[in-house]
Each structure stands twice: as C-alpha cells, then as structure tokens.
Amino acid sequence: MxxxxxxxxxxxxxxxxxxxxxxxxxxxxxxxxxxxxxxxxxxxxxxxxxxxxxxxxxxxxxxxxxxxxxxxxxxxxxxxxxxxxxxxxxxxxxxxxxxxxxxxxxxxxxxxxxxxxxxxxxxxxxxxxxxxxxxxxxxxxxxxxxxxxxxxxxxxxxxxxPGTRLMAPVEGDTDLKLKKRVDRQVNRQKPQWMAEQVYKQLSKNASDLSHCDQAITPACVKALYKIPPGHLADPTNSLGIFEAELQFWHQVDLDLFYANFTPSIPQRTHPINYEIDGAPPVTTRYYPYPDMLDLMLAYPIVYPQTITVWNVDDLHYQTWENDTYTWGFNGLLDAIDGSYCTYSAYGETGDAPGIDPTYPDPSPGGYNGTLQCGIYKPPNVFSFSYGGQEADVPIAYQKRQCHEFLKLGLQGVSFLFASGDLGVSNYPAPYGFDGPTGCLGPDLNIYNPTWPNGCPWVTNVGATKVYPGYTVFDPESAAYDPAVTPRSVNYSSGGGFSNVYGVPHYQKKAADTFLKDHNPPYPYYRGLSQNALNPTLPNVTALAGDTGRIYNRDGRGIPDVAANGDDIAVYIGGKFGLAGGTSASTPIFSAIVNRINEERIAVGKGPVGFINPVLYDNPGVLNDITNGNNPGCGTIGFEAVKGWDPVTGLGTPNYPKMLDLFMSLP
Incomplete structure (x- = not known):
C-alpha cells in the first residue's frame, strides 16, 4: 500500500x-x-x-x-x-x-x-x-x-x-522443419525422359546452336546476347551469388558440365566460399539444384573472373520456417555492412528476434559465435535467386532492407533479384504461404507481387524462352512452361506492380506508356500500404475494395529486365537435366554486369552500381520482348509488348550495346 x-x-x-x-x-x-x-x-x-x-x-x-x-x-x-x-x-x-x-x-x-x-x-x-x-x-x-x-x-x-512490438524466437524440432522444407520443394526440372532425348542431340556437338529451342547451353546464351570470351583485369572483381536453404555445389557435376559444354574452363574450377554465421559447409549435401544452376550459367560468362558463393545462417536456421526465403536478407547485409547490425529505420533496428536468426544459437548444431557484422567487403555485383511475396513481410521490415540496398548502391554495389516463377501470383498450396491459389483477397484473385522486387533500388530480372521451332537468332518470348508432373506447377515470368512502393522516377515514363498504350483489361485499384510502423501485413483487401479489383495501378513495376530462364542444360547428381526459372535468368544478367565492370576496371573506371536509371534512359541497349504473358490468379496476367512491360521489363541484354553505353559513362 x-x-x-x-x-x-x-x-x-x-x-x-x-x-x-x-x-x-x-x-x-x-x-x-x-x-x-x-x-x-x-x-x-x-x-x-x-x-x-x-x-x-x-x-x-x-x-x-x-x-x-x-x-x-x-x-x-x-x-x-x-x-x-x-x-x-x-x-x-x-x-x-x-x-x-x-x-x-x-x-x-x-x-x-x-x-x-x-x-x-x-x-x-x-x-x-x-x-x-x-x-x-x-x-x-x-x-x-x-x-x-x-x-x-x-x-x-x-x-x-521497447514499444508496441511483440516478437519472440520461433522454437521447434529441426528435423521436422527439414522435412517440411523438403515437402515444399517444387520440381522446376523437366522429367528425365525429356532430358535424355535432348542429351542424345547435344552429345554430338555441344556448341551446335540448332538445338537451343530444346536446351540452353553456354553456347546458346553467348549467341543470344552476343557475349565474347572473358578476360581478367582485377582478381577482386568476383561475382557474388547469394545462397541459403541448404544449397551446395558439387565438384563432380561442375567438372562434367565443363567437360561437355565449356572445355575452356579447367577441371576443379569452383567458387570461393563465404560461410556466414555458421552456414553449413558446401560439402554438406542437401539441395544442390539452385546453387548448381547459378554456377553453371554464370561461370561460362565470367570466367576467368571468379565467383563467390555467400552462404548464410547455420543449419538450424536454414531449416527454420522463418528462414531467408520467407523473410529477409539481414544476415547478409549485417556481414557486408557493419552499421546495419544497429541501423534504425522505419521502426526497425538491427535484426528482429522471431524474424531473423539470433546468435549465439543454443540449438543443437547451432552457431555459437556472435553475429558477424561488417566482416566482408561486398562484391560489385550480387545475384539473388531468392525472394518471397510482399504480403508475407512486415512493411517496416522490408522498407528498412530496401533502404540498405539504396545505401550499398550508392557505394557501387549492383543488386539483381529474380522476379519470381509464378507470374502474377505465388505458389499455390501446399507449396506457398498464401492459401490455395497463391493470390490475395477474399476471392483469392488479387495479384500477389514478389519481394524484395518492389524495392526501387534493386534490379529485377524476369525470364524469357526460345520457343520450339525458333532459334537464338529469332526474338525470344516471355517464359511459360505448363506443369508437367504432379509435383510441379505452371511456370511463368514473375511480374506486376508493388502494393508497397510507388513508381520510381526512372520508371515512370515507361510504366505510364505501358498503362496508356497497352491498358490491361482488368479492374484495378490505386494506393500503397504506407504505414511503415505497422508490423501487420499490407491490407491489400482494403486497397482493392470490394469491387473485384485485382492489381495496383500506382505500384512500382516488376521486372526491370529479363534473360533466358527455361530448358537450361545442367548436370545434377551426375546426370544431364533441364532446369529453369528466374533463378536462371538472374545469374545470366548478373554475370553480364560483372563482365562490364571488368572492362571498366581495366581502363581505370569504377563499377556501374545501380543500373536501373541508365537502362530506363537507354532501352535500346536491350532486346525488346514482345510476345508472351505471365498467367496467374485466374487470368492470363500481363502481356509482353513493345517497350517496358510487367513480364519481361525492358528486355534481354545485348552485351556489345550495354558495354558501349556503360564504357561511355564516367
């Protein structure tokens, strides 16, 4: 009392x-x-x-x-x-x-x-x-x-x-979570019988361009984008490739790939490995497919430049439901920018317990060291084949990360992200996190844009394809691949309009032209989820109203550019196969940007950094894609048209034209 x-x-x-x-x-x-x-x-x-x-x-x-x-x-x-x-x-x-x-x-x-x-x-x-x-x-x-x-x-x-925020670590059995993640793996590889038929054709001559409509080899990529052999000007100009979710590379498969498709690359060539915050060593065999796909596409373009694989988080967290695939890239950003560990923006400071891994990790096999902050110097170019959906990420969290991409872009780092593989939607159940259709709203038909692709300070890469009967000398089309097995889903180039970010200044003219000259035949809504201090999900339903409106007319457009992303020739587990996804497109475009940096370094210039404003001001250095669409949510999605579109962006790279442009800049 x-x-x-x-x-x-x-x-x-x-x-x-x-x-x-x-x-x-x-x-x-x-x-x-x-x-x-x-x-x-x-x-x-x-x-x-x-x-x-x-x-x-x-x-x-x-x-x-x-x-x-x-x-x-x-x-x-x-x-x-x-x-x-x-x-x-x-x-x-x-x-x-x-x-x-x-x-x-x-x-x-x-x-x-x-x-x-x-x-x-x-x-x-x-x-x-x-x-x-x-x-x-x-x-x-x-x-x-x-x-x-x-x-x-x-x-x-x-x-x-302390304020209004309530967050806590997620606990649980690692083995069970590992099983759940295995169950969610969506097979992006073609059935083996299809691959075997193609291999019979390629085994006669891997440099033959007549089969590029069946399998994209390094020779096909170089022909599509007019890429000459590389050279080495600066040993430190290593292409960065982000990996997580128990990925690894396998030397035997890499050597098979070199021997059959790029004999100029010596056997035993492999990436530099950065294992951040106790990441499992690359010899740990879990899911090799995305990591190997990145390497088999990038190495033939950049060699003799090197590749550095940035593997993030310990085994416990790489099997965690809230892992990097779903949430963010804070562990990586901490490691390359020490200030980010304590950086405050949009109601977020440092890593968020319950969303981000926290170290030391007392879990069995967990990393017992402290969080790595500012340990590594970032590469000039970072390729990401990972991401999620805006609707699944707290707005404040994603805006804070977006600002970090801006900060690093100012320092010359180029961030390129895959735009997604499900057109205007997310994976449907049981693979995705957004319900039975992968779409939003009470009627499950509102388009579901990807993240962090809405961030204005990253470059988004969509996917194209050489359709059957066409050659590498014909225009490509937007990638589309219908489901071919019970465990696969329709694949198309991710694209659309953000619900969180408005149209950036560099994209406004291109987006306005698309909406005016090629008005999509769907009801739309206007507005952004602006409350950066609200940790709840974006209220897309409120934006859309109750009139069946399905996409945001005011949002930042996705993607910015594109590259080939289907029927990619790979070796996995000692066997030839065909794979694809915007996870293929992104390392191709990233490798080309890294090659351009090499040329600039050779004449005493710096890296190109954030490339979007330059590309939108000079779209002629890209191959415009005008055929195809990206279906989802019960619609055919958006159309690939003349100029920028939310399927293939400004188009695919023309290496000589891009090189000339960027070499002309200071």
Missing part, C-alpha cells in the same frame, strides 16, 4: 514536470491487435530499468534517386541520411527536461539510447508497460499498447523501443 502510494506520487510529479514545454502530445504508435500466443500479465515493476532506443527520422530520403549516379563511401552514406543536428538536439532536449541523462548517440547516427527506470519512461511516453508472456516459449517481454510523444518533436522520431 505504501509502495503504491509512493509510486502514484512519483508519477504525478513526473506528469506535472512533463506538461511544459511539451503540453500537446500525440499517439506515435498503437498496437492494432496481438497474436493469441501473447498473454498480457501484470504491470512491469516501476523500479525496473528499461533499455530504451529512439530511432531518429532520417534526412534526404527524397533525394536518394539523384544520388545514385555517384559512388560514395560508407561514411558519406551515413552523413547524407543521418538525422539533422536540429532533430537530434530537439530530442535530446526533450529527454533532458525529463531528467534523462547519459544518452548515447549511435555511430551510424540513427538512434539515441539510454537506460531508465520504468516509472520515468512511462512518464516520458505517457504510457504503461505490461509484461507479455509468450505462450510458445515462455519468454516475457515488456511492451505497451500505445505511447505518446510531443507533437513539436514527433517529426524527428521514427519509433521507440
């Missing part, structure tokens, strides 16, 4: 002290609901201390696009986007007026941190903290339902933690 009276008196005094000069407050964050796994318990004891972080609003984000033609250092990036001194001082003054001292300003200038008693933090934020128990793990964290900040400084504050 006496303790309660003392606490009440202390809170009253604190409230009086807070009335001037900060009289008018506004709710800054409010939880819109919580998962049933969280049980709200008692108030957090007032004498306990909370580690408080205040994420500060960044500067100059609206000017980011115009910066991308220059190359910056990491210090220059921090300086460009750091909060203004006025903002920092205003928040510091607010804290000082409430008796909060010993405030730390982070090295990346993105947040202020301090420790304070619960009673003082509650008075500061005009809130109450309760303990919340996680029914799954038993863990308890402090959180509030809402909190307030003064209106006069609200514009300077991104978010505050």
């Amino acid at each position: 006496r303790v309660g009276a003392v606490i009440s008196f202390a809170l009253s005094v604190a409230s009086i002290a807070a009335t001037a000069p900060y009289e008018h407050h506004a709710i800054h964050e409010k939880r819109s609901g919580s998962s049933p796994r969280w049980i709200k318990r008692d108030r957090v004891p007032s004498n306990k201390r909370l580690p408080v972080r205040i994420g500060l609003t960044q500067s100059n984000l609206d000017n980011a696009a115009e910066y991308l033609l220059d190359l910056w250092t990491s210090d220059q990036v921090i300086e460009a986007f750091c909060p203004s001194e006025t903002a920092v001082q205003a928040v510091r003054d607010w804290l000082a007026d409430h008796g909060i001292e010993n405030v730390t300003h982070s090295d990346n200038k993105g947040w202020l941190a301090f420790n304070a008693r619960v009673s003082k933090v509650e008075a500061l934020l005009r809130t109450e903290y309760f303990e919340h128990e996680d029914a799954v793990t038993g863990g308890i964290i402090p959180a509030c339902d809402k909190y307030h900040v003064p209106i006069t400084i609200q514009e300077h504050i991104d978010y505050i933690t």
Whole structure:
C-alpha cells in the first residue's frame, strides 16, 4: 500500500514536470491487435530499468534517386541520411527536461539510447508497460499498447523501443522443419525422359546452336546476347551469388558440365566460399539444384573472373520456417555492412528476434559465435535467386532492407533479384504461404507481387524462352512452361506492380506508356500500404475494395529486365537435366554486369552500381520482348509488348550495346 502510494506520487510529479514545454502530445504508435500466443500479465515493476532506443527520422530520403549516379563511401552514406543536428538536439532536449541523462548517440547516427527506470519512461511516453508472456516459449517481454510523444518533436522520431512490438524466437524440432522444407520443394526440372532425348542431340556437338529451342547451353546464351570470351583485369572483381536453404555445389557435376559444354574452363574450377554465421559447409549435401544452376550459367560468362558463393545462417536456421526465403536478407547485409547490425529505420533496428536468426544459437548444431557484422567487403555485383511475396513481410521490415540496398548502391554495389516463377501470383498450396491459389483477397484473385522486387533500388530480372521451332537468332518470348508432373506447377515470368512502393522516377515514363498504350483489361485499384510502423501485413483487401479489383495501378513495376530462364542444360547428381526459372535468368544478367565492370576496371573506371536509371534512359541497349504473358490468379496476367512491360521489363541484354553505353559513362 505504501509502495503504491509512493509510486502514484512519483508519477504525478513526473506528469506535472512533463506538461511544459511539451503540453500537446500525440499517439506515435498503437498496437492494432496481438497474436493469441501473447498473454498480457501484470504491470512491469516501476523500479525496473528499461533499455530504451529512439530511432531518429532520417534526412534526404527524397533525394536518394539523384544520388545514385555517384559512388560514395560508407561514411558519406551515413552523413547524407543521418538525422539533422536540429532533430537530434530537439530530442535530446526533450529527454533532458525529463531528467534523462547519459544518452548515447549511435555511430551510424540513427538512434539515441539510454537506460531508465520504468516509472520515468512511462512518464516520458505517457504510457504503461505490461509484461507479455509468450505462450510458445515462455519468454516475457515488456511492451505497451500505445505511447505518446510531443507533437513539436514527433517529426524527428521514427519509433521507440521497447514499444508496441511483440516478437519472440520461433522454437521447434529441426528435423521436422527439414522435412517440411523438403515437402515444399517444387520440381522446376523437366522429367528425365525429356532430358535424355535432348542429351542424345547435344552429345554430338555441344556448341551446335540448332538445338537451343530444346536446351540452353553456354553456347546458346553467348549467341543470344552476343557475349565474347572473358578476360581478367582485377582478381577482386568476383561475382557474388547469394545462397541459403541448404544449397551446395558439387565438384563432380561442375567438372562434367565443363567437360561437355565449356572445355575452356579447367577441371576443379569452383567458387570461393563465404560461410556466414555458421552456414553449413558446401560439402554438406542437401539441395544442390539452385546453387548448381547459378554456377553453371554464370561461370561460362565470367570466367576467368571468379565467383563467390555467400552462404548464410547455420543449419538450424536454414531449416527454420522463418528462414531467408520467407523473410529477409539481414544476415547478409549485417556481414557486408557493419552499421546495419544497429541501423534504425522505419521502426526497425538491427535484426528482429522471431524474424531473423539470433546468435549465439543454443540449438543443437547451432552457431555459437556472435553475429558477424561488417566482416566482408561486398562484391560489385550480387545475384539473388531468392525472394518471397510482399504480403508475407512486415512493411517496416522490408522498407528498412530496401533502404540498405539504396545505401550499398550508392557505394557501387549492383543488386539483381529474380522476379519470381509464378507470374502474377505465388505458389499455390501446399507449396506457398498464401492459401490455395497463391493470390490475395477474399476471392483469392488479387495479384500477389514478389519481394524484395518492389524495392526501387534493386534490379529485377524476369525470364524469357526460345520457343520450339525458333532459334537464338529469332526474338525470344516471355517464359511459360505448363506443369508437367504432379509435383510441379505452371511456370511463368514473375511480374506486376508493388502494393508497397510507388513508381520510381526512372520508371515512370515507361510504366505510364505501358498503362496508356497497352491498358490491361482488368479492374484495378490505386494506393500503397504506407504505414511503415505497422508490423501487420499490407491490407491489400482494403486497397482493392470490394469491387473485384485485382492489381495496383500506382505500384512500382516488376521486372526491370529479363534473360533466358527455361530448358537450361545442367548436370545434377551426375546426370544431364533441364532446369529453369528466374533463378536462371538472374545469374545470366548478373554475370553480364560483372563482365562490364571488368572492362571498366581495366581502363581505370569504377563499377556501374545501380543500373536501373541508365537502362530506363537507354532501352535500346536491350532486346525488346514482345510476345508472351505471365498467367496467374485466374487470368492470363500481363502481356509482353513493345517497350517496358510487367513480364519481361525492358528486355534481354545485348552485351556489345550495354558495354558501349556503360564504357561511355564516367
């Protein structure tokens, strides 16, 4: 009783002290609901201390696009986007007026941190903290339902933690999760009998271009895009390829591939391996297909340049339901930019427990070291054959990562992402995470754009195909491959319009032309899921309304470019096979960009960095694709047409034209 009276008196005094000069407050964050796994318990004891972080609003984000033609250092990036001194001082003054001292300003200038008693933090934020128990793990964290900040400084504050967010690690049996992930593997390879028929033709002469409508060999790729033999100017210009989900490369298969298709590449040639945060060694055999596909497409283009495989996260997390395929690339971004480990933006700071892996990992076989931050220098070009759907990723989380791609793009790094293999939808059940059709909305027919492809600061790569009866000297078409086995699905080039990001300036003219001259015959909606502080999913249904509208007319268009992605000749497990997907298109285009960097380095120039603005201003350096579509959600999707389209983007590479263009730039 006496303790309660003392606490009440202390809170009253604190409230009086807070009335001037900060009289008018506004709710800054409010939880819109919580998962049933969280049980709200008692108030957090007032004498306990909370580690408080205040994420500060960044500067100059609206000017980011115009910066991308220059190359910056990491210090220059921090300086460009750091909060203004006025903002920092205003928040510091607010804290000082409430008796909060010993405030730390982070090295990346993105947040202020301090420790304070619960009673003082509650008075500061005009809130109450309760303990919340996680029914799954038993863990308890402090959180509030809402909190307030003064209106006069609200514009300077991104978010505050502990706050409204409720997150906890996902626990579970690794073997069971491994089995689930095996069950979700969708066979993108053609039946073996088809591959054997093609192999009989190719075994006579692998450089013969007359069979490229049946199997895409290195000779076919080089002929399609007019790629000459490579050379080595800078041994450090290694093409980066991201891998996760228990991928590995197999030397025997690589050597078979070299012997049959690229004898100029010596036997035993293999990538450099970076195993980040305890990633399983490449000799661990799980799922070789995507990793081998990347290497067998990229090596014939870049050799004698090298390839570096960036393998991320330990065995426990690579079999985790919330692994990188579903969520993000924070582990990689931490490893190549140390500031990202503590970087604050859009209500997110560092890695998120329950979404991202956390280290040390006490799980059996887990990585016992600390999170690797800034250990590696990023390559000039990064190829990603991974991604997910916007609807499955919290908006704040994906926006924070998108801004990191911008920061690294300013430093000369090119990020290329596969646009997806399901046209305008996601994998249907049981393979996907978005219900029976892989589409959104109450009628399961709203288009489901991919992620992180909506981010304006990455280059998205769609897929094309040499159709039967055509040659590498004919125009390609958008990739389409109907399901051929019970365990496969229809495959088409991923594309569409983002629900989170608006049309970037460099794409606006191209997107407007497509919508005006080739108006898709579907009802559409307008608007973006703008609330970056809301950890819930984008409310696509609200955007679409109840009138059957199925795509967003205001969104950033996907993809930007394309390359061949079907009937790719590979060796897996010692056998010849045919594979495909935008996972094939992306390493092809990435390897070409890396080759262009090699030529620029040879004459004393820097890497090309973020390539989208240059390509949209000069679409003539690409081969326009005008045939095909990308079906999904009960429609034929979008059409490949003259100019940019949300199926194949601006088109496929013409290496000589691209080289001439980029060599002409500073």
